[in-house]
Amino acid sequence: MALEKPYKDVPGTTVFDAEMARKGYHLNQFCMSLMKAENREKFKADQRAYLDQWPMNEEQKQGVLTRDYNRMIAAGGNIYFLSKIFSSDGQSFEQAASSMTGMSAPDYRQMMLTGGRQVEGNRYLSEIKDGKLKTNANVEKK
Amino acid sequence: MAKINSAVFCSHVPAIGAAIDLGKTEDPYWVPLFKGFEFSKQWIKQEKPDVIILVYNDHATAFDSTIIPTFAIGCADRFPPADEGWGPRKVPDVIGYPELAAHIAQSVILDEFDLTIINDMKVDHGLSVPLSLMFGQPEAWPCRIIPFPVNVVQYPPPTGNRCYNLGKAIRSAVEKFDEDLNVQIWGTGGMSHQIQGQRAGLINKEFDNRFLDRMVSDPVSLTKIPHIEYVREAGAEAIELVMWLVALGAMGTDFKQVHRFHHVPASNTAVGHMILEKTK
Numbered sequence: 001m002a003l004e005k006p007y008k009d010v011p012g013t014t015v016f017d018a019e020m021a022r023k024g025y026h027l028n029q030f031c032m033s034l035m036k037a038e039n040r041e042k043f044k045a046d047q048r049a050y051l052d053q054w055p056m057n058e059e060q061k062q063g064v065l066t067r068d069y070n071r072m073i074a075a076g077g078n079i080y081f082l083s084k085i086f087s088s089d090g091q092s093f094e095q096a097a098s099s100m101t102g103m104s105a106p107d108y109r110q111m112m113l114t115g116g117r118q119v120e121g122n123r124y125l126s127e128i129k130d131g132k133l134k135t136n137a138n139v140e141k142k
Numbered sequence: 143m144a145k146i147n148s149a150v151f152c153s154h155v156p157a158i159g160a161a162i163d164l165g166k167t168e169d170p171y172w173v174p175l176f177k178g179f180e181f182s183k184q185w186i187k188q189e190k191p192d193v194i195i196l197v198y199n200d201h202a203t204a205f206d207s208t209i210i211p212t213f214a215i216g217c218a219d220r221f222p223p224a225d226e227g228w229g230p231r232k233v234p235d236v237i238g239y240p241e242l243a244a245h246i247a248q249s250v251i252l253d254e255f256d257l258t259i260i261n262d263m264k265v266d267h268g269l270s271v272p273l274s275l276m277f278g279q280p281e282a283w284p285c286r287i288i289p290f291p292v293n294v295v296q297y298p299p300p301t302g303n304r305c306y307n308l309g310k311a312i313r314s315a316v317e318k319f320d321e322d323l324n325v326q327i328w329g330t331g332g333m334s335h336q337i338q339g340q341r342a343g344l345i346n347k348e349f350d351n352r353f354l355d356r357m358v359s360d361p362v363s364l365t366k367i368p369h370i371e372y373v374r375e376a377g378a379e380a381i382e383l384v385m386w387l388v389a390l391g392a393m394g395t396d397f398k399q400v401h402r403f404h405h406v407p408a409s410n411t412a413v414g415h416m417i418l419e420k421t422k
């Protein structure tokens with residue numbers, strides 16, 4: 001009998017469970033290496049060569065090289081680990097989060113300033129039409 | 143006898159730490175947030191805790207994927223701030239309380255809460271941001287602090303019920319410690335927020351306010367919230383709220399609310415804050 005994973009039908013959300021953690025182990029450990037300044041320098045000097053030192057798969061490496069955080073998360077990355085990449089790039093959590101939503105940074109900030117993304121219509125995969133999540137009434141009006 | 147006399151609950155958003163460190167607390171964006179902590183800073187000056195048991199989570203800082211303790215307790219003399227990728231925050235080292243920490247570990251493990259004992263650890267924003275919010279920017283933190291990390295990064299975190307019962311066990315452990323100590327317990331993290339995926343930015347003010355209501359009106363009911371409800375209703379990272387339940391469990395049933403505050407947004411997060419005092 002399989003484990004129950006009710007969180008699989010929450011739209012736009014990947015829960016970092018044991019299965020994802022297994023998949024992303026080397027990607028996440030690569031991220032941890034960026035907490036040392038000397039490693040950050042090596043990574044910046046030649047990203048591909050630095051990544052090739054880690055037993056990561058090509059999908060994970062491409063995710064990192066293109067800074068596609070959704071792609072990294074799908075490949076087992078966890079946001080707190082991935083934060084070491086965007087911190088090295090000088091990006092904030094807010095900028096990184098906005099990049100995952102498909103919104104521009106100013107639009108995302110505006111959404112947050114007007115109460116954040118609403119939960120109505122964003123609870124279940126079945127509520128999502130044309131692949132787009134709701135923002136909030138203030139933003140949608142415009 | 144040592145006694146837990148009050149509890150502080152508070153979010154631990156890294157951007158708040160950055161705002162304090164970079165002197166941006168007067169910026170219009172941040173003013174309303176820091177206003178919510180003015181009372182608290184005065185309150186804690188009068189309370190003068192001897193020790194804080196600080197329940198928080200590490201964010202892939204001291205713990206990476208190699209070892210993931212569900213519950214841990216810091217038993218060292220001293221815990222320096224960690225470099226989280228932009229250099230360590232310029233905040234004082236945390237001075238621990240090894241005797242009390244070891245005493246708590248021994249007591250709660252025999253009560254069947256199997257803590258991981260940590261004797262060497264750096265602490266991240268999860269611990270330092272609440273301290274900055276409550277104490278400002280002192281040369282040294284005015285009391286001793288026992289870091290109490292809970293795993294909420296790799297799913298599943300411990301259940302709310304387990305956290306609440308652990309809080310009760312911590313309370314009875316503290317009361318068996320012979321020195322006269324004014325102890326506080328803090329629960330940090332939350333409230334509603336999601337910082338990953340297409341659904342990032344989710345906030346649920348109603349959920350948060352109901353949670354704050356029930357902390358006082360029906361605390362035990364909160365132990366029945368399943369993980370999926372936090373994720374679906376309040377965002378993937380709202381699950382950090384189970385850490386509040388450790389502190390709430392330690393308060394038992396005889397307490398009163400002395401302060402409550404909620405603010406949206408701090409970066410991607412809804413900030414919640416509450417102070418409870420024991421009445422007996």
Ligand SMILES: [Fe+2]
Nearest residue numbers: 199268331382
């Ligand atoms: Fe956290």
